[in-house]
Amino acid sequence: MTEKFDVIVIGAGPGGYVAAIRAAQLGLNTACIDMNTGKDGKAALGGTCLNVGCIPSKALLDSSKHYHHVKNDFATHGINVTDVSIDIDTMIARKDAVVSKLTGGVAQLFKANKIKQYHGRGRLLANRQVEFTAHTSSEKTVLEAENIILAAGSVPITIPNVEYDNEYIIDNEGALQLTEVPPRLGVIGAGVIGLELGSVWQRLGSKVTLLEALPSLLPTADQDISKQAGRAFKKQGLDIRLDTLVKSASITGDTIKVSLEDKNGESEISFDRLLVAVGRKPNTEGLLADDSGVELNKRGQIEVNHQSQTKLEGVWAVGDCVRGPMLAHKASEEGIAVAELIAGKAAHIHFDTVPWVIYTDPEIAWVGKTEQQLKEQGVSYHVGSFPFAATGRGLAMGNADGMVKMLADADTDEILGVHIIGPGASELIAECVVTMEFHGASEDLARIIHAHPTLSEAIHEAALHVDKRAIHRGN
Numbered sequence: 001m002t003e004k005f006d007v008i009v010i011g012a013g014p015g016g017y018v019a020a021i022r023a024a025q026l027g028l029n030t031a032c033i034d035m036n037t038g039k040d041g042k043a044a045l046g047g048t049c050l051n052v053g054c055i056p057s058k059a060l061l062d063s064s065k066h067y068h069h070v071k072n073d074f075a076t077h078g079i080n081v082t083d084v085s086i087d088i089d090t091m092i093a094r095k096d097a098v099v100s101k102l103t104g105g106v107a108q109l110f111k112a113n114k115i116k117q118y119h120g121r122g123r124l125l126a127n128r129q130v131e132f133t134a135h136t137s138s139e140k141t142v143l144e145a146e147n148i149i150l151a152a153g154s155v156p157i158t159i160p161n162v163e164y165d166n167e168y169i170i171d172n173e174g175a176l177q178l179t180e181v182p183p184r185l186g187v188i189g190a191g192v193i194g195l196e197l198g199s200v201w202q203r204l205g206s207k208v209t210l211l212e213a214l215p216s217l218l219p220t221a222d223q224d225i226s227k228q229a230g231r232a233f234k235k236q237g238l239d240i241r242l243d244t245l246v247k248s249a250s251i252t253g254d255t256i257k258v259s260l261e262d263k264n265g266e267s268e269i270s271f272d273r274l275l276v277a278v279g280r281k282p283n284t285e286g287l288l289a290d291d292s293g294v295e296l297n298k299r300g301q302i303e304v305n306h307q308s309q310t311k312l313e314g315v316w317a318v319g320d321c322v323r324g325p326m327l328a329h330k331a332s333e334e335g336i337a338v339a340e341l342i343a344g345k346a347a348h349i350h351f352d353t354v355p356w357v358i359y360t361d362p363e364i365a366w367v368g369k370t371e372q373q374l375k376e377q378g379v380s381y382h383v384g385s386f387p388f389a390a391t392g393r394g395l396a397m398g399n400a401d402g403m404v405k406m407l408a409d410a411d412t413d414e415i416l417g418v419h420i421i422g423p424g425a426s427e428l429i430a431e432c433v434v435t436m437e438f439h440g441a442s443e444d445l446a447r448i449i450h451a452h453p454t455l456s457e458a459i460h461e462a463a464l465h466v467d468k469r470a471i472h473r474g475n
């Protein structure tokens with residue numbers, strides 16, 4: 001007999017597992033199918049984010065930051081440490097332990113919420129049926145549900161003539177798993193993933209070269225921020241080559257030869273490892289039966305409306321496999337909204353207030369519009385900014401590079417965007433997101449008491465500076 005559910009979710013990344021938990025909380029009989037398998041051969045929930053994305057990359061960013069600080073920054077605090085070394089195996093094992101704790105935590109939440117977990121592949125059939133193929137066998141069963149949520153996530157993009165061998169030419173998964181520090185690490189793509197993972201290995205001792213086809217770094221960030229970031233990365237020793245198109249890569253012995261084209265013509269460069277970080281694409285391979293009725297758009301994303309509904313009644317899609325930024329928190333919020341809509345509640349997502357964070361050093365975070373977007377759209381705005389170098393806390397910490405930049409509507413003073421580069425940017429941005437959600441003005445932030453000494457004072461002062469009345473800088 002066909003097993004029936006109120007909701008079946010395909011994919012247990014931050015989009016799918018969060019949707020499943022919210023659906024179960026709302027009293028819906030929920031199943032979740034996920035094919036990911038951990039190192040122990042068992043199901044590992046949490047998708048890209050927990051297993052090979054957000055979490056392991058942050059674990060390695062933190063480990064490598066500690067190492068870098070001990071070697072380079074402790075002496076200024078009067079702390080002298082000799083014989084500093086890094087044990088890569090221990091660092092990777094710690095990262096794996098963090099991942100296991102979190103993936104295990106999701107499994108416990110599934111149990112606690114009575115979500116039926118299926119380990120294997122799901123495929124959407126017609127008439128709200130799902131074919132399930134268990135991880136351990138080729139036997140197929142058919143499940144049925146009133147509502148199906150597709151949350152299949154994304155996979156790395158490949159480029160022509162650069163083939164992964166997963167030892168020398170690697171993707172994010174490989175770069176999170178290296179067993180030694182490569183003397184020369186090449187990175188194709190200076191996007192978020194390339195910069196974060198490049199930073200990890202650079203801090204640990206690799207000479208890192210990023211090859212980026214575009215003429216500017218982080219083109220979607222506010223240009224004042226991306227320029228500061230470029231200067232900071234250069235100072236750290238990251239060799240970022242813009243306007244440089246990778247044409248092919250080949251492995252000879254232990255060396256990877258990369259052919260590239262830049263303003264000087266064609267040339268070749270050699271590396272010991274090559275990380276390909278040229279972006280990600282929706283993971284829809286094998287997800288949809290020919291007659292499922294679900295449509296993909298030109299970019300290979302599952303076509304959905306603003307409420308994450310496909311054209312088929314009762315079939316929804318969220319996260320990296322649909323339009324919008326490929327970010328874990330965006331996926332989760334869509335998952336929650338869909339579960340609530342299924343349960344008959346009202347739900348909506350404000351794509352305008354999705355925060356973006358890049359966990360390099362300095363960290364970069366923003367929400368809302370960039371200055372270049374406001375110019376393009378002909379919006380009149382005021383700008384306020386404040387450097388961390390003028391904050392007592394930043395100086396006391398010994399980490400005061402960067403700034404907060406705030407953009408507010410010239411007529412209404414409503415905040416339209418906030419851009420931060422500097423210490424704690426990933427946490428500081430939350431205050432700005434909240435303010436923007438409430439359609440707050442720079443005046444609101446300027447009148448809110450911020451504790452002293454904290455980094456958040458830079459936000460307070462940037463808000464004051466919108467009206468040219470910052471206290472600790474010239475206006």
Ligand code: FAD
Pocket residue numbers: 010011012013014015016017033034035036046047048049050052053054055057120121122123151152153154172193283286287318319320321325326327328329330331359
């Ligand atoms: P995924 O997390 O990709 O999960 C999809 C799941 O579905 C996977 O487990 C997959 O195996 C499973 N699946 C797919 N098809 C099927 C099928 N047919 N049957 C069964 N199971 C299936 N985002 C941030 O917000 N912050 C960060 O710091 C950040 N860092 C990142 C670092 C790296 C190195 C990478 C690669 C990504 C990072 N991201 C980050 C992006 C983030 O990981 C994704 O946006 C997020 O994981 C998307 O969630 P999702 O649920 O849509 O899909």
Ligand code: AMP
Pocket residue numbers: 159188189190191192193194211212213214244245246247277278279280
């Ligand atoms: P993101 O989409 O943020 O992950 O960044 C991926 C980056 O890779 C983008 O900035 C692309 O311009 C860059 N890129 C894509 N293909 C190539 C290529 N063949 N050579 C160099 N850079 C590339």
